[in-house]
Each structure stands twice: as C-alpha cells, then as structure tokens.
Amino acid sequence: MKRLLILGAGTGGTIMANKMRKLLARDEWEITIVDQHKTHYYQPGFLFIPFGMYTRPDVVKPKTSFLPLGVEVIFQEIDRIDGANNHVMLKDGISLRYDYLIIATGTRVVPEETPGLKGPLWHKNIFDFYTIEGATALADFFKTWPGGELVLNIADVPIKCPVAPLEFVMFADAFFVERGVRSKVNISYATPMSGAFTKPRASKVLGALLEEKNINIIPDFYLEKVDNDRKMLVSYDDREIPFDCLVTVPVHKGDAMIGRSGLGDEMDFAKAHKHTLQSDFFPNIFVIGDAGNFPTSKAGSVVHFQADVLTENLMCAIENRPFTESFDGHSNCYIETGFGKGALIDFNYDTEPLPGSFPFPGIGPFGLLKETRMNHYGKLLFRWIYWHILLKGKEMPIDSKMTMAGKKM
Amino acid sequence: MSQKVIAGVTVDVNEEGYFTNPAQWTKDLALAIAAEEGIALTDKHYAVLEFLRERFSKGEALTIRSVGNSGIIDIKGFYGLFPGAPMKKAAKIAGIPKPASCV
Ligand SMILES: Cc1cc2nc3c(=O)[nH]c(=O)nc-3n(C[C@H](O)[C@H](O)[C@H](O)COP(=O)(O)OP(=O)(O)OC[C@H]3O[C@@H](n4cnc5c(N)ncnc54)[C@H](O)[C@@H]3O)c2cc1C
Numbered sequence: 001m002k003r004l005l006i007l008g009a010g011t012g013g014t015i016m017a018n019k020m021r022k023l024l025a026r027d028e029w030e031i032t033i034v035d036q037h038k039t040h041y042y043q044p045g046f047l048f049i050p051f052g053m054y055t056r057p058d059v060v061k062p063k064t065s066f067l068p069l070g071v072e073v074i075f076q077e078i079d080r081i082d083g084a085n086n087h088v089m090l091k092d093g094i095s096l097r098y099d100y101l102i103i104a105t106g107t108r109v110v111p112e113e114t115p116g117l118k119g120p121l122w123h124k125n126i127f128d129f130y131t132i133e134g135a136t137a138l139a140d141f142f143k144t145w146p147g148g149e150l151v152l153n154i155a156d157v158p159i160k161c162p163v164a165p166l167e168f169v170m171f172a173d174a175f176f177v178e179r180g181v182r183s184k185v186n187i188s189y190a191t192p193m194s195g196a197f198t199k200p201r202a203s204k205v206l207g208a209l210l211e212e213k214n215i216n217i218i219p220d221f222y223l224e225k226v227d228n229d230r231k232m233l234v235s236y237d238d239r240e241i242p243f244d245c246l247v248t249v250p251v252h253k254g255d256a257m258i259g260r261s262g263l264g265d266e267m268d269f270a271k272a273h274k275h276t277l278q279s280d281f282f283p284n285i286f287v288i289g290d291a292g293n294f295p296t297s298k299a300g301s302v303v304h305f306q307a308d309v310l311t312e313n314l315m316c317a318i319e320n321r322p323f324t325e326s327f328d329g330h331s332n333c334y335i336e337t338g339f340g341k342g343a344l345i346d347f348n349y350d351t352e353p354l355p356g357s358f359p360f361p362g363i364g365p366f367g368l369l370k371e372t373r374m375n376h377y378g379k380l381l382f383r384w385i386y387w388h389i390l391l392k393g394k395e396m397p398i399d400s401k402m403t404m405a406g407k408k409m
Numbered sequence: 410m411s412q413k414v415i416a417g418v419t420v421d422v423n424e425e426g427y428f429t430n431p432a433q434w435t436k437d438l439a440l441a442i443a444a445e446e447g448i449a450l451t452d453k454h455y456a457v458l459e460f461l462r463e464r465f466s467k468g469e470a471l472t473i474r475s476v477g478n479s480g481i482i483d484i485k486g487f488y489g490l491f492p493g494a495p496m497k498k499a500a501k502i503a504g505i506p507k508p509a510s511c512v
C-alpha cells in the first residue's frame with residue numbers, strides 16, 4: 001500500500017483528506033492524517049466572542065466529524081519530518097513512512113517573542129483574540145470594563161486573516177456605542193504597516209472607515225516591548241502608547257517542527273513554490289494554507305482555493321505528469337464593519353482589491369470594497385458554509401482563480 | 410515607470426523612487442541615494458544592503474524581523490542605521506522594489 005500522509009487536521013488538512021479520499025483508490029492508497037488536538041475550531045468565529053455574539057460552543061466541533069471514512073486519524077504531536085527518508089516522527093516515537101506528504105500545520109501566535117507581552121498583565125489587561133482562551137478571557141473583561149484607552153496592536157506581519165484586527169476595532173466601536181459608553185472609550189489601531197491595510201486602494205477605503213468611526217490609526221508602529229508597570233507599548237524607535245486594555249495580535253510563526261525539519265524560513269513557515277505549492281526541498285512534499293511562506297493572505301478562503309490547485313497538482317505528481325494547475329494567490333475576505341454591515345475584498349498575487357460586485361458581475365449580491373448589509377450576511381453565512389461545504393471539500397460557486405469580471409479599475 | 414538620474418547615471422525607478430531594475434544598482438548609487446535620505450553609509454549599512462539584495466534575489470520576504478535574525482545587526486540597530494522607516498529606506502538605498510509589506 002502507498003501512503004498519503006497529511007500533517008495537520010485544520011482547515012487545509014481536512015479539505016485535502018476529503019478531496020483525496022475520493023480520488024485515490026482505496027486498495028492502493030492509505031491516507032493518514034495527524035493532529036495534536038481533537039477539537040476543530042472555527043477560527044473566524046473568535047472575532048465574535050469578545051463581544052458576546054458567539055460563545056465557545058458556536059465555534060467548536062470534533063475533528064473526526066469532518067474526516068471521511070477510510071482515512072486513518074492519529075491524535076499525536078508531530079516531532080519532525082525526515083524528508084530525505086520519507087518518514088515523519090511523532091512525539092511518542094512512532095515513525096510513519098509516506099509516499100507523498102502534505103504539510104497543513106497552520107500558523108500560531110507567539111506572544112513570547114515580544115518582551116513583556118506575556119507578563120503580569122496577560123489576560124488581565126492584555127488579551128489576544130486569535131486563540132479561544134484569549135477571546136473568552138476578553139469577553140469576560142469587557143462585561144465589566146468601565147472604559148479607557150483601548151489599543152489594538154499588530155506586533156508584526158504576516159498575520160492570519162489581516163482584516164480581523166480591523167473588524168475587531170469596528171466591532172468594538174459599535175459595541176461601546178450600543179452600551180452607551182463610547183465617549184469613555186478611546187480606540188486606537190497601532191500597526192507596523194503604513195496604513196489600515198497592505199494594499200493601497202483597500203487601505204484608503206478602510207482607513208476612511210476607521211476615521212469615520214473615530215478610531216485613531218497609528219501607522220509604522222513596530223512594537224519592541226510592553227512595559228507592564230506603566231501600561232505602555234514601546235516601539236523600536238522609542239514611541240510610546242498608553243493602554244488600559246491592550247488587544248494584541250502577537251508575532252505569528254509556523255510550527256517549530258517545520259524549523260526542526262529544515263523545511264522552513266526563519267519564522268518556521270514552510271518554503272514552497274507560490275504557484276505549484278510544491279516544497280522547495282522535496283518533490284513529494286506539498287504545502288497548503290497558513291503553514292506556507294506564500295505571499296498572500298493567511299486565510300480560510302485562500303486555503304479553500306489552494307485545495308483545488310493542490311488536488312490537481314498532487315494527482316499530476318502521483319501520475320508522473322507535468323503540473324497542470326497554478327495558484328494565483330486568490331483571496332476573498334468578508335470584513336465586518338459593525339452595526340450590521342460589512343465589506344468584501346477579492347484579490348490575488350498581482351491584483352489589489354478593487355470595487356465592484358461579486359460573484360456575479362453587475363448583480364452581486366455582494367458589493368466589493370464598500371459597506372453593505374448583504375456583505376454582513378455573507379460573513380454570518382460563511383460559518384455554515386465552512387462547517388457544511390468547505391471542510392468536506394464540496395464544490396462552491398466561486399472559482400479558485402480570481403476573475404476581473406465585475407471589478408472596476 | 411520613469412527614470413531618474415542619480416550621480417550622473419540614468420536608472421529606472423517607480424513613482425516613489427524605488428528601483429524597478431535591481432541590476433542597475435551599484436555601491437556608488439547607494440551612496441548617492443543614502444545622501445539624499447541624509448544617511449552616510451558605513452560598512453554596517455552595506456552589509457545590511459547586501460543581505461536585503463540577496464534575499465530579494467531569492468524571492469524571500471523582506472521583513473524587519475528577518476534583518477534582526479540575520480546576525481548582522483539587531484532590530485534596534487537597524488532603526489539606528491536607517492532612522493524612521495528602516496525597511497523602506499534600506500530597500501530604496503539597496504536598489505530593490507519597495508517591500509510589499511506582506512498581506
Ligand atoms: C480571529 C480570526 C479570524 C479569522 N477570520 C477569517 C475570515 O473571516 N475568513 C477567512 O477566510 N479566514 C479567517 N481566518 C483564518 C483561517 O481560520 C485560517 O487561515 C485557516 O483556518 C488556516 O487553515 P490551515 O489548515 O492552514 O491551518 P489550521 O486550520 O490552523 O490547522 C493547523 C492544524 O495543524 C495542527 N498542528 C500544528 N502543528 C502540529 C504539530 N506539531 N503536531 C500536530 N498537529 C499540529 C494544529 O493543531 C491545527 O489543527 C481567521 C483566523 C482568526 C484567528
């Protein structure tokens with residue numbers, strides 16, 4: 001028997017297990033997937049937790065519910081990949097041989113990278129919302145917070161879902177307005193980037209939105225350390241921002257196992273070809289999703305589009321044919337802007353987000369790069385789509401390649 | 410795309426003055442661009458510039474943290490060499506395109 005081994009049973013690993021099990025003959029191919037945790041988190045839902053819109057049960061389900069029959073599941077920490085010998089070692093000493101390997105181990109937040117971030121104020125006045133623990137602790141904090149300086153800081157890029165911090169501050173604005181205490185809360189958005197977003201046109205539109213909502217943008221702020229005694233953020237060029245509540249998006253890294261295996265860059269992101277998704281080091285290793293060093297957003301929508309490409313290219317590799325698919329960096333993100341409205345951006349490696357309508361040109365129903373009610377419903381609907389269609393690798397009415405139809409230059 | 414004459418040499422640059430053809434770069438040009446930015450280049454500066462050019466040529470992301478991990482200088486020192494916006498200034502002087510601060 002030949003074996004396809006998938007590392008990580010999050011969004012990307014789960015989709016690939018479902019897609020590949022349909023394509024690979026069961027009497028010839030074993031598919032094995034490894035993850036350290038039994039719970040699947042709907043991570044986009046973490047954004048809603050601090051504001052009491054979702055609670056834990058809304059975002060968790062058992063991983064096994066989404067994996068098809070005929071896929072062997074091992075819950076165990078992965079220790080390292082031995083690419084030269086086609087083996088993966090698990091923490092408990094088990095060694096798994098593979099013919100093809102998919103790396104889908106995602107990214108993690110590492111607050112320890114910044115001095116003082118995980119200090120005495122951690123989960124007292126300093127929270128992250130990229131983990132379930134952080135998001136729920138912040139929900140509890142907000143229940144009784146009388147107001148003050150609320151600062152959202154992005155410690156460094158790249159981060160998962162680069163729009164989530166923007167959504168967070170816009171939700172915070174609406175949340176405190178609705179509670180009648182907005183005048184007691186000063187909201188700041190401190191980012192290492194030069195504006196609200198990475199791409200110029202979206203940055204302009206989103207920047208204007210923040211301004212309208214009286215959210216203070218502090219650009220080019222590159223965090224060096226957090227002074228817990230003085231409740232102060234300090235940048236490398238010695239600027240300071242005081243806070244009463246700090247919501248941090250900590251430094252992101254790939255899993256340390258990638259680094260140990262010699263397959264990553266200095267942030268432990270697995271190095272792979274941005275179009276074929278093949279590892280830079282071994283032809284029988286492929287990378288999908290947040291784990292890779294791809295120059296596009298680390299987002300569930302990207303993972304979904306990559307899965308179509310990876311399925312094709314993996315079959316090409318297995319059948320000894322040249323690659324037929326190429327990933328274009330397609331990303332598609334709903335952006336919650338508060339008060340029941342949302343925006344939507346659609347872009348790839350070469351084209352920045354543009355205004356227009358999506359997915360049907362001129363019709364929508366979603367509006368690109370503008371605030372509409374429909375976009376907000378799109379985001380809420382995404383949770384249902386995620387659990388019921390996306391993870392199972394079923395077809396969606398959106399092409400994995402970005403299209404210019406419906407976009408205005 | 411436009412052109413600019415730096416130290417008597419014509420080079421291709423974008424609207425913001427970043428090189429669009431890194432092959433046109435020389436150390437003399439770096440010296441001149443740095444002077445425009447009010448920076449007097451030292452060996453340490455050059456080591457950082459070479460590091461950035463090398464990463465760029467390999468298609469690797471240009472991040473402040475990667476400079477901090479390079480062994481050449483720490484992040485604080487990088488800010489010292491290129492005050493204000495170190496990555497943007499260093500990229501301009503190194504003759505490579507403006508780093509698309511990763512999405
Ligand atoms: C707050 C927030 C909001 C977001 N909003 C959106 C959104 O609106 N739209 C959108 O498209 N995306 C959004 N995302 C991003 C999206 O959730 C991720 O991009 C996506 O889940 C990545 O999938 P992945 O398969 O690459 O990694 P993951 O789904 O994170 O899976 C990685 C898996 O690998 C396992 N693993 C890692 N290392 C090891 C090891 N050594 N041993 C064993 N197992 C290991 C982990 O346990 C995990 O299960 C959001 C994310 C966050 C945090």
